[in-house]
Amino acid sequence: MNIEDIEITTEKEKGIRQKLVEWCKTHLTDKQFTLILSFFVGLFAAIAAFILHWIIKQIELLLTEGFDKDNLNLLYLVYPVIGIYLTSLFVRHIVKDNISHGITRILYAISGNRSKLKGHNCWSSVIASAITIGFGGSVGAEAPIVLTGSAIGSNLGQMFKMDNKTLMLLVGCGAAAAIAGVFKAPIAGLVFTLEVLMIDLTMASLLPILISGVTATCFTYIFSNGDSLFRFHLDGTWMMERVPAYILLGVFGGIISLYFIRTMNACEGIFGRLKERPYARLMLGGILLSTLILFFPSLYGEGYSSINILLNGKTEADWETILNNSMFAGHGNMLILYIIMVLFTKVVATSATNGGGGCGGTFAPSLFMGAFGGFLFARVWNMHGIGVYIPEKNFVMLGMAAVMAGVMHAPLTGIFLIAEITGGYQQFIPLMIVCICSYLTIIIFEPHGIYGMRLAREGKLITHHTDHAALTLMSLDSVIDRHFTSVRPDTELGMLIHSISKSRTDLLPVLDKDNNFMGEIDISKLRHIVFRTELYHKFKVAQLMSQPPCKLGVNDSMRKIMKQFEKTNAMMLPVMDNDNRLIGYVNRIHLYGVYRQIVADLSAE
Structure with a gap:
């Protein structure tokens, strides 16, 4: 198959996907479609869990067949090291991404990447953890399969262009399905999603998470036997x-x-x-x-x-x-x-x-x-x-x-x-x-x-506190206005007037020849001289500029940024990088608008 054939195939797949999306939006409500997706998330998570444990068992059988389990075999000491080495090679040369701390990666995706997990997370953790555990690594398979389930939910949601709130819900569905599939414990999957991933419990979220968990549990029973993970018979009742x-x-x-x-x-x-x-x-x-x-x-x-x-x-x-x-x-x-x-x-x-x-x-x-x-x-x-x-x-x-x-x-x-x-x-x-x-x-x-x-x-940790959750979900990058008209400190008032006519805002940053931030021109403070042409060659920007009430850092949290606006009562504040270079401005009205929209999304059923 040549490159042209691959491109044609890709275009056909995109066309089919687009038609499917359009059909679903035409014939199904958002809630109905979310419930359908939650079922498939549960199904695929159960399949992933089954594949993971099957691979682990096959590797163990291959490595230990014929061993005398009553005596220590020195290969038991070598196998885990080989497994770690093979896993590291797989991650470094094939995945080329960090897949450790699976559940933490989910929390990062929810708080900082709008619940978007990479496509490789649907399979990479399964293979890596299967190699590690199959060779005897002293870890568990649960966190990798939770990451896999959440990635399945996230990528299904992205495929059908679901909004951010639904994406977060599908990530939770994937996590619940993974726990339910591994342990055959649907209620624990639901509770885990609410407690650890901090997905809010509403009627809109409860049913999809339950559907995913129950689906994963049922298919796990189909794929395997009906026994619990641990055999246990209660020794008397509690007293x-x-x-x-x-x-x-x-x-x-x-x-x-x-x-x-x-x-x-x-x-x-x-x-x-x-x-x-x-x-x-x-x-x-x-x-x-x-x-x-x-x-x-x-x-x-x-x-x-x-x-x-x-x-x-x-x-x-x-x-x-x-x-x-x-x-x-x-x-x-x-x-x-x-x-x-x-x-x-x-x-x-x-x-x-x-x-x-x-x-x-x-x-x-x-x-x-x-x-x-x-x-x-x-x-x-x-x-x-x-x-x-x-x-x-x-x-x-x-x-x-x-x-x-x-x-x-x-x-x-x-x-x-x-x-x-x-x-x-x-x-x-x-x-x-x-x-x-x-x-x-x-x-x-x-x-x-x-x-x-x-x-x-x-x-960056999401909590059930709506205000804190909204600020955590907001990103500074999404509210920065990077389009600004700057002036030099040695620019005369006459030339400044031309720059003012081009500016979309009331503030013009003053930058030196190395683009270091020196101050800013507030147009509202120049009204008494801006129309006096006789002063156009007598004043320069360095004499007219002022310092902002405060500067925002590129690494500042949204909570700190909100507090700075409340403290200074400013309408716009500059955002600086670590080298004191201006990145852009944050507008108070735009910032509060984004905040209110996120709070509304979190509060909506």
Whole structure:
């Protein structure tokens, strides 16, 4: 096929797409079309989740077929490093874009790019995370598949030229469908979208998100079997006598969450200093990860098999199987020590995987640490007879909810996700207690969850506060008027009059020969001399210019810009780059008009 044929094919595709868009707009209302798109977002997200897990399983089967799982094989130490290296090559040479921190990338897209995600995000995270996890990287598949689902929603919306508000909703539909598809948990998908992505809950948004989540769940059941992700049988019902233990577990979960977030940030800082040295990052991450897996094999891969051991153990012998393939094997008396060490090193292994060049999320690691933390809490409680006996397996489940709620600052997500994936609906009261206590503990030290803290530092985090959300969604670039008529400081009044006649505004910036901003001419202040021709050669711009009430910086947040207009009561303010060069002006009327329109869009059903 030659270039002409490709161009003709592209034009035909554009024509078909345009006709489809026109037909939909003619025969369907916007709400009806959004509901249809939400169904397809759910379908495609379920397919993406199935493909991801299928690839992971095939890679694992290919690499480990014939291995003796009862003994440590040295290849288990090599595989994760190979996976990180292959992933880094894929990202660097094929994707050529940053796809790490999947959920954070979604938040960036919502706040700063009008909910537009790149087309490659529909598949790149699936392949990258499949390679990383399939080779044993100590990360989860959830964040990459959430990014994939959101990208599917965003690109479908862009394809059919939906407005910004609908695009944001479709991004939320994709995230909800991804969570629902991975965990077979549609309610958790809905709650996650509301809590973490901050999509407002209205009747206009509730139904599309539910449709996406339920669709993804149903198709996931079709593609796979009907089992929950974790096998769990409740050990007795909840008791009032155990409420103190639930409260303390919640606090303990909050402390684990704080350790998780702080350690993750510290490790990212170390690897970030090696950003321009990919092979140094690979060496550091690979050596660190392999060493940890050598001592603690439970850190290999997502770790869901270890969680199932803790959830389903009934006797000491059952729980001690978690020591298999490690130097602790056969030493049941060291189970507590092993649990503590794995709990401390899991977040380091996750950071080493991603920092070394791998691709994966923190969703599964938070579940993993919660399970180990819950088991440790219950075992120590029972060993020392602190209070009434508490079932270890129940507290494994509760620990998962507590740490997830703390790490993500999403207590409702922790409650509903763990209830759905374990089938532990009878534990709703304990789940609520531990998640609330965990959240109240972590909020003292960290005001934002692990996904939103990077945006919060930059003032770009969307919240449910309408005013703050509107300012976050606004971009300075969209309100700058870059068309201005400038004058030199040595220009005489006579020549200034000609420049005034060409200007569209009442302000003319004064720039020197190097285009540095010197001041501005306010036409309203020249009325007493502008018609006196005898003064045209006696005054120069340098004598007539004044300084603006304040200058805006190109990196200023919209909240700061709004405050500057309120403080100065100015009609126009200049925007400067980092070298004191004028970029343009912001008009107060235009700024408030854009703000009011965004608030109206956010408030509309």
